Amino acid sequence: MYKAHKNEITGEIQSVKEHSINTANLCREFAVPVLKDMLYNLGLLHDVGKYQISFQKRINGSNIRVEHSTSGAKVVKEKYSNGVALMMEYCIIGHHSGIPDAGTISDTPDMTTLYGRIKRQCENYDDYKKELEILPMDNNDIIRYLSCDCKNKFELIDKYAFFTRYCFSCLTDADSLDTAKFCRGPENRSLHTNFYKCLDQINKSFTGFVCNTELQKARSKIQGQVYKKVGHDAGIYLMNMPTGSGKTLCSAKFALEEAIIKKKKRIIYVIPYNSIIEQTAEVFESVFGENAEILRHQSTFSYEDKDGYSEDYRITIKNATENWDAQIIVTTAVQFFESIYANKRGKLRKLHNMADSVLVFDEVHLMPIDFLQPCLEAIVYITSYLNSEAVFLTATMPDFEKLIKKYTLRGSKIENLVEDTSLFYLFDKCNYKDLGYLSDEKLITISLESVSSLIVVNKKKTARRLYELCRGKKFHLSTYMTAFDRMKTIASIKNELQNLEKNFPNMKNVPENSRVTVISTSLIEAGVDLDFCAVFRELSGLDNILQTGGRCNREGKLKNATTYIFQLESEKNKISNDIRANITKGLIKKYENISCADCIREYYDMLFFSQEDRITNMAMYQECTDILSIPFQSYANKFELIDSKTVSIVVERNRTSSDLIKELEDTGKTDVRKLQMYTCTIYQQEFDDLLTQHMINDFGSGIWCLMNSDYYDIETGILFEGKDCFI
Template sequence: MYIAHKREDGQLQLLEEHLKQVAILAKSFAEGFGAGDYAYVLGLAHDIGKYSAAFQEYLLKDGMGGDHSTAGAKELYRLQMFPASLCAAGHHTGLPDGGGPGDPSGMPTWQGRLKKQVAPYQEYQREITLHAVSHPQELNGFRIAFFTRMLFSALVDADFLDTEAFMNPVQRGGYDGIPVLFERLKHYIDPWLRHQETGNPINQKRTEILRCCLEAGKRERGLKSLTVPTGGGKTVSSLAFALQHAVQYGLNRIIYVIPYTSIIEQTARVFRKIVGIENVLEHHANVNFDPRGDIDPAAERFRLSTENWDAPIIVTTNVQFFESLFSNKSSQCRKLHNLANSVVVFDEAQMIPLDYLMPCVRAIGELVQEYGVTAVLCTATQPSLEKLFPKGISIQEIYPHFRELYPFFRRTEFVNIGRLSVIELADRMARQKQVLAIVDTRKQATELYQSLPEEGRFHLSTLMPPMMRRWTLRAICRRLKQGLPCRVAATSLIEAGVDVDFPTVYRAEAGLDSIIQAAGRCNREGKRPLEESIVYIYQPEGRVPPRIQPNVSIYKNEIQPNFVDSASPEAIQAYFDALHMLKGDRLDKKKVVEAFEKGRDGGMLPFAKVSEEFHLIDEDTKAIFIPLGQRAERLAKQLRSGLCSRGWMRKAGRYMVHVYEPHFQELYRAHDIEMITDGLAILTNLRLYDLGTGLSLEADLGKAFFV
């Protein structure tokens, strides 16, 4: 009798039972992308190292089992099932780098692992029979790497689930099906459809877009775009497309990928209102699913769903989505197989970072071509990506008359006013009752705020932790609705999807996409005349931040001189075409595609190296916890006592500010912070936190660092 797991109460799980159950689950997960039989053999082989006498002795005597993954990798390699062999080798420690044939035994690469001597495990042949299964896809670098991760996902989720079912059974799933959610959507939108002819012109146009999305949902699968200006109702319309499409083709789930948590929270609220709070998983760093009290089944179910994305509607971030697709870690890859046969909507698609644009586009292309995904690039400023996709993939527009929408939903005028100092800008804003200025740096936002009249002034930047920003936004919205003075100095975090409506907006020179996003905060509801809703574009003092210099240059030198209306669809396309040409090989800053196509450092398939390097927010920042308020003080106390669990980090993230390394070190040298780990500290000098502007960028002693 060979054992896979031993429970605390002494109960034993047979190894044969575990292997066969994992194989069955892995097969069911991988059938979504045509690799069911292949995954079945992988499931049978992944733990055959546990057949060694040494492992069985360790297990029964409550010892440590050592390496039991290499044995399965060796057997699958013998069967020439190379992706499966990689998955077996890494199912506990993460997918290893492939390495090269010269790698010696003991190296952590796949080639090194295959040469490693392991305890005899041939007893597996008494209970398990392994047969070679051919690989279902064409073998080339990027594609085989992508397939390997998807296969790895099917294995590790199956392994986790079967182990969980034996060791600590929990209640998973229980969500409503996609057809049920579609019926709820139809009930929600029915009044709009029935009264389209009697609504105001804007609502009539929104309903027209909605009807078009429902019809488009019945058409073929593939890569789509939905180009709808701000105010066109694309949140509900895109959900209508996705649900109709999922019902039409029997797809499993809908995944919304969004750049900012502020948009995620708004979008998730809308979806919960339509399909029910119990069917929408919101997955990002600022959401917490730790159960309250002794039992909270809903929170626990959502927490479990963050592990493998088995919910019908998931709203997540660009960071979570793309970094998982290029990760080698089992915890991040576990959910990937559930992307197959789904609708994935990339909201604000133009916000995918340019430095990682090519690998992200290639990943979307793989999902569409090989994994049954219908992907939707959803934005008001379509980023002209078609030429970056592999041959054979074309983008189909869901609303074909999108160019006609621009003049209909146009609500602002752009006016270029040249250079302005902070004092000059503050003086202009002081003469207006409600006005927003969007600047390029946190330093500029702080200085402008301090120069504004005190009544009704607000500041928004990442110097304020998420919780404080949320409170500030609520206060801003209240004053706007009440017609009270409201003057806001903000960084670009307010641009994407934040639902505020100012009569006037000032925008420091930036790329055209940022300027158009800023314009979405002006006359958002269309209640004011066009000529009274001005977006003033000005040149701030000092140099343009290096990160946006190319964007500003294209706008000033190629868009402004050549287009009467720089917000027109033609201008937007010209802007993105020029930007992609200008960046050149910087569309893949870390050379991720090349690493999988040609190898790196003499080795093939560098899963671990790429996983370590692939970070969409590629900034050397450290976190400072701001202990303001009773709840934050309790969290700080827990942190000092050594509690730094994933659940704690989710809660504490709402009270954290991220700063660059030089500023962090200056605060530390001035004894303004208490170091907890190398990348995390607690603010101890609370004089450095201002309720209006957030964390000061100047330590009590030492030099100031502004970013």
Template structure:
């Protein structure tokens, strides 16, 4: 008898037999792959993944032998021998089902598949052929459409999707075996309310809204029109709705209607920033009433299932985040796109559940330019071959359509885009609430004077240092009415300041806010005047959404003033300068209405033209895949190079209030930290590596429970460095003062 998994029972009476594990994983992987028409491929991968356990060395290892045994590569060999046309694709995922997907030929962090296939392996016991019956033939899924310009990208994508099916099936079956052994029943997974129930709950909530104003009547019209198109065939869509047009709930209603109409499984919201993930998840939970808590899975960095220090925190929320087995998933663009190019088992495990889903890409224009072409290729592939509908949802629609007009086509982009909103040009005119003009260069003195002559004004600048300096200059003159918002403040602190700002604005009292661009990310505030440092036109449009937001004033009385920073200290970094230059060029031709849809389209086309094809795929990832062909697919390299954020920052936990301090105390007796990490997430400030090292050098931060968690939880202990109005200060003069105090 051959076994897959052992227990503490020496007589092997309750060990899992190898045949039962392989057959179960084959069935589970086949079911998952069937969702995109590749069921037999998933079944074959599941049946072969642990074939290498049919060896004497591996069985000795289960009995306690310390010898290391490669049990994955044997199945890769058999896949290549059995399925000559497609077996090499299966070989990648079978060989990598523990270590992750490797490059085909080139060296990466993992041993290349070619080297794995050349290694000596222990002989298989021929009994495997009696116990395991492989599918006779594997054909490409009948509905798959090929693009000649990226055929090998499609093969790599299919391999990664099948890899997701295999590793999830393997995890689930192994987890179920040990759960039954340990507690008699398997862990609860998935489930939750049906999409029909969620739509009923949303309808009840929407029925409470009244069209009692011009804005609300427009929102009602948009909602009705968008929902009327749910029967359209799945594919690629745009939803172009001005800020304040109610696109969040309209897109949710469309997604539920569309998913139900076409037998799809879930709705996935992809949002650019973690702060808005939390905000939108809260909106959805509220809109779905009693079903909200169980239906909405919020997945960002605090829920990263790949955290090796979190073995014991296995509650249902965490299990669902591992494979996105929930009706509604709200996640970040970083989590979504990096997973689509990942090679690790933990990051890829969820991918098969993106198939047959409605994916709403909120603020679609925020996809980073250096990775734009591979990102768009991935979205297109999901819609083309994985029964997924993709909705680009924004007020400033990026020009990503591939058309037959070479002057207006984004080559390699999204074909057959269909607009869901009613007459976007008319909507823009109907929702127009501001006047936008460029007021030229301002030094800090002139900028301060501009702020002080207006009782209620928002000023958005391009970096934290400028925001701090400007705030300090106006706070001296008007301390009661001055506010500061940057990511130097933890999220809880920012939320409290925003709540106070809203109260002050509502009361009509003086309110002068200095902020970085974080306030543009869906923050609900309403100022009569907004000053915006030169930036991309999409950022300026977002800033304009904080001006006359409720439409209580005329557009002529609600100004968005763009200015250039005259102080060299605050010059924008090169990447921001490029966006600003594109904006200046567009203003020359669309100065009378710089936020019109024509101006926005001209801005994105100019921006993409300035970049050129190579800069929109900075690392040449698409060419790398095509050049590698089947036997040289660069999975490992793709994972290393596809980074939406080059993260050289470290999180510092701020013990801002009693809730934060209580969560930190829990770490002393916690075995797992999934829930605690989530509690602490809103109390963190991301600090550049240099600043983090300086804080550590002067003893301003320490690791909490380092014996258990290493440096996972770094807490600020010198609370003098956290200002109640400015947040955390890690500037060099502060370190020098702190060092002198310590010495």
């Protein structure tokens, strides 16, 4: 018997034949219909290299290194000769190390490219023919499927690359699941959600809402437009709803009804910021209760840190996080898109489980321009070919129908869920006024005239500088602070605002030392449910300004409230390369009300349709000339939605963080997910400054930790020179 795996606990052996057939059957189960036979064969052949005598010696205890993934790719190359064979070669040869770059046909065996590795010599593995029965498959049918809807070679390259990663996802998840089942025994239970009961709970929550005021009636009518279109036949739905109209629960109800009617397996919420995830997940958990086991996949959340979870449940969560085998998932845009464009099995395992889903993209206008084409393209592929549908949710909707047809497949079915916008004006709870240039001191003085004010600036250093100038009850928020401290600060701000409303219900005659001022970077703009009497926003993109304006008079209790736009005199002579800000500056002069639909439309038209080079810069077709030369690994390394010019620094903030840092120092390893809560973000130049001062150390792990607590302030975050000491 040829051995594939040995259970180190029980001593049991799994044969290569058994593992290969199990993997093949799972691959077939995961695959879309036209690819089922190919995926079966992919699973069947992926471990052909384990029929080599050297591998059998290794599994029997010999201390030798054996490359087994090349053999299956060689079998495929011998049997098939077109793009289907190449796709299978990519998947098999990379099923442990990741999908490689294609390289060139002149590459030598010592190179790690596909063309290099396929030339490597392997021992005889022909005994696979005695045990594995390859299914016949229609190559031409698969080729037609891969090339359909593609009008040129560029679209073909992108679609071919997507489906190569999709097949790789099916293979690696099937391989991992069967191996885990044999080595660890039956898997723990799956996360379970009852869509019917969740829908019932959300309907009950809506029955508690009264519709007495004009605003409440408008909210109900806007939401009603959405519900009337449940069950329609579209791939992408546009849900343009103003701030305060109940977007989150409305989108959840729509997603649940779609999932039930169309028998979707899961609902995936994709959210731009970690801070929004906290709030969205808490809303869902509160409404759904025990009817939903929600998987939260984000960098700042660790199930290990939460009390009340059994060990069995923690293992279930860990497994679900690896391949998204859950029915409701709340994740970040970074996790979602970087998983699709990765080349490693650790991330790509999720891709095939994005099929048969309702994908909800919250604050979709924040999709980064430099990655817009591949992000939109991925959504179109998943909704067009994997039986999923997407909901685009925002209060400031770009013309996505036009963008999708320009930068992706032209046949996408797109439907607008809210066509009548005549009641949107009722949700305008503040005016917008341009103050022009102000000194730091003047800005602070004006802000202190309000009972509660929010000042949002573009730079972290600016936020810190203004905070130091401010007096009274003041708060600071930026990514110089750890997520741990930001969450505590936001909780304190909410508490102070509630006390202010309680002690001064009319918001009159409030002494200066009782007024609340919050100075923040843009991280507060979306998903942080705070309400201020006045808001001040440094000139930026129109979407940023309107999002910040959503924190002004949020509950509509004030008759007159204003969001002020300003520029700082300290920045007056600096040339701005921010195209968003430059466009907005012109629109402020043109429109009396910058929150009107015409202004928003013109802003996005100028932003997206004048920057085609930036939008398409990260398209896969820019990296190669045809499907024979796709650089999967190199592209994955470049596909980083978060600016790689920043560096994360771990800061000791409590006993848990102290223990994690100590473990890192002693062993060079620790639980990185738990550390995320205690990291702050700095720029490369700032990192170099701290390194020169010997204030950070990575203990050889690549995870940098702050070594001197004098270089961190709980109110303003990481410092770049120590605090003054007075003796």
